[in-house]
Amino acid sequence: MYCVQCEQSNKGGCAVKVGSCGKTAQVADMQDVLLRLMQGVSVYGDRAARAGARDADVDAFTPHAWFTTLTNVNFDETRFAGLISRALEIRDKAKVCAENAGADLSDLPEPATWNPGTTPEEWIAAAPFAAIQRFMDRDGPSIVGLRNLILYGLKGTAAYSEHARVLGTEEAAVSAEFHRISAFLATDPVDVDALLAESLAVGALNLKVMELLDAANTGRFGHPEVTMVRMTPVAGKAILVSGHDMGDLEAILQQTAGLGINVYTHGELLPANAYPGLKKYPHLVGNYGGAWQDQQKDFAAFPGAIVMTSNCLINPEIRGYADRIFTAGPVGWNGLPHIEDHDFSPVISCALAQPGFEEDAPEERIPAGFARxxxxxxxxxxxxxxxxxxxxxxxxxxxxxxxxxxxxxxxxxxxxxxxxxxxxxxxxxxxxxxxxxxxxxxxxxxxxxxxxxxxxxxxxxxxxxxxxxxxxxxxxxxxxxxxxxxxxxxxxxxxxxxxxxxxxxxxxxxxxxxxxxxxxxxxxxxxxxxxxxxxxxxxxxxxxxx
The missing domain is CATH 3.40.50.2030 (Rossmann fold)
Structure with missing residues (x-):
């Protein structure tokens, strides 16, 4: 496999079987296939948008599919098989939308018509035609690097867009611009000035998406307030929520109300403790642990259930907590239970079966909530x-x-x-x-x-x-x-x-x-x-x- 999308990449981006993050070559290949198909989806989505049409299912699936390919999000081959099958269906749906709108469908780039097959075996065999380094010899590392700058920028933008979308905030113009830039990538462009311009266009799009996510978070949970967040545990049963998704955190707080379970944030969810709509729950007691790279130590020591809501998952199998960690949203790991439809009852049952913290730790608090x-x-x-x-x-x-x-x-x-x-x-x-x-x-x-x-x-x-x-x-x-x-x-x-x-x-x-x-x-x-x-x-x- 070949991967250079994050700092965990092995030198040169090459790994024979497994990446530094734990991603297998098969998963890496399936992610490449999925993204190539999604560029084809965007070709039709872009042309439909130019003709004044859009399909809500296409626009909803797009950021979710891209999000699953980020670093440390989804390692589950079975889930990617489902995503690729769905991407093929979504591409057909986007094509129909464009056709019905009378869009010009001549001169289509390869991802719009590419046929990678219908089975995992065929997808793995077809993966070299979707690999990011496919045209390295033809175009050179600088051109491929600039295309990757756009590709990876779009991945980050898609993640923020999905966070906003699941909170009910999205805009047709944002989806249209995402499709436009993705469709540009589908042509395997080689012009340096055009590539640099589109890189900055990703930045402009991401600014708008972050504005939408800010509106989604503050509209749902209120504006953050200066809050002294507890960083040490208190006695009682416990659930630890990691990642970025405050909608999942809210659902967990609602479903655990009155059950005697304390809820802790972890990593990027620490700021959630400052939102009025979340800190109103008295059993949101603070933050546990540090940044994502320390999670194997932190999670192994946590005496309760754990939920990973978005990116930053590390192999849970080597430190003895795989039987009490759950995935949600875009996250996946082979064999881990996945939460569907925001029903966290399996997490609650697990937490009640765990010992929890026996006593309060010495209190330590830090300030948060200094948003705009x-x-x-x-x-x-x-x-x-x-x-x-x-x-x-x-x-x-x-x-x-x-x-x-x-x-x-x-x-x-x-x-x-x-x-x-x-x-x-x-x-x-x-x-x-x-x-x-x-x-x-x-x-x-x-x-x-x-x-x-x-x-x-x-x-x-x-x-x-x-x-x-x-x-x-x-x-x-x-x-x-x-x-x-x-x-x-x-x-x-x-x-x-x-x-x-x-x-x-x-x-x-x-x-x-x-x-x-x-x-x-x-x-x-x-x-x-x-x-x-x-x-x-x-x-x-x-x-x-x-």
Missing amino acids: NTVMGVADTLLGMIKEGDVKNLFLIGGCDGARPGRNYFHDLAVNTPQDSLILTLGCGKFRFNREDLGTIKGIPRVLDMGQCNDAFSAIQVAVAVAGALNCEVNDLPLHYGISWFEQKATAVLLTMLHLGLKRIHLGPTLPQFLTPEVLEVLVEKFEIRPTGDAKEDLARMLEAA
Whole structure:
């Protein structure tokens, strides 16, 4: 198999049988087949949209199918067999929609008509025709790398779109633009300028999708409030909810009300503790554990049931908790029970059968809930602090965490920032430093947890508002970026930042393998992207440029 979509990729992207994430070659092949078919779906979806037509089933299936192919989401061959079969049906449905709308269906690219067969054996045999490196010899690594930049950006955008969709928020224009960019990929483009332009188009689309997800979350659960989140367990039966899906968390809270089961968030769900519509449940008692890469240790020590609602799943079989972990939504692992229709009764039964925590641990709490509404609510105070010199620099430090060496960079960067600076943070990268006491400025914590990785939308809105109030461009602000890259959601957010013209982003600790030196040179020249180096040296350069 060949895979370079995340930092777990083996050097060169090659693995004989199993990837570093645990994905088998068969699953990797089936994911490639699914994505090639989905590009064909988008060819018809795009042409239908141009003719003023759409199919709701096509638009609903598209982000879900793409989401399943993200890093550490779905490892289940059986589920992918079902997804490929459904993709073939959806492609036919999209074609009919386009035909009925009178769309021009001439000159169709290969994915629109490709026949990979109808059985898993045929799909595996056909996988080389869907492989991302198929045209490496013909087009070269830089062209393939730029196509992958778009492909992986679309994966991240699809994940955010699916999070919004399951909460009842979607827009036809967003689906149409997704189909357009995906259909562009289906042509196997080779023009560098066109590829760069479409990369930024992914960033623009992702900005809109993050706005929709923000509206979905706040419309359903209210705007986050500053909340001291408990980080240590309390006595009682327990369920741990990991991933990103707050709709699943809400369903679990509703179904466990009055049963004597405490519910904990994990990883990217920590910010859920600050939403009024979720924290109103008294049995949402706090967060347990740290970032996703520590889950095997955290989950093995957790004396209850565990639910994985979205990406970041690691092999549950080697640490003895496979009998009490469940998957939901796009997630899958061979042999693990999968929750359907938001019925978490099997999880509840499992939790009641587990010992739970015997006693309260010493209490420890950290602040969360500094999303855009909270920060904008004290905008005058913040602007006054900037104008008066109490706050001289702003840092956005966050993104994905991971296990590869070098990620202490983000801890070292955060703890060495001057005392007259504020740190905006989001994503699971914040677990590198969110339990450090970095002090306050006039009563405001120096570390402001803005939420999940998709809450980059909040950070962007705050930066734009501050720049507007100070009558300057965002790039003229004393705002510095330390972004930890790991997987496709981070790729989508990075493309959004580039779409907005944000410059001098320090990105690391390693750069994506699909960014060849030639492509990286273009990004460095155009956007001044800087690979992370020594944290103190980078910090000195940031402050010197302020």
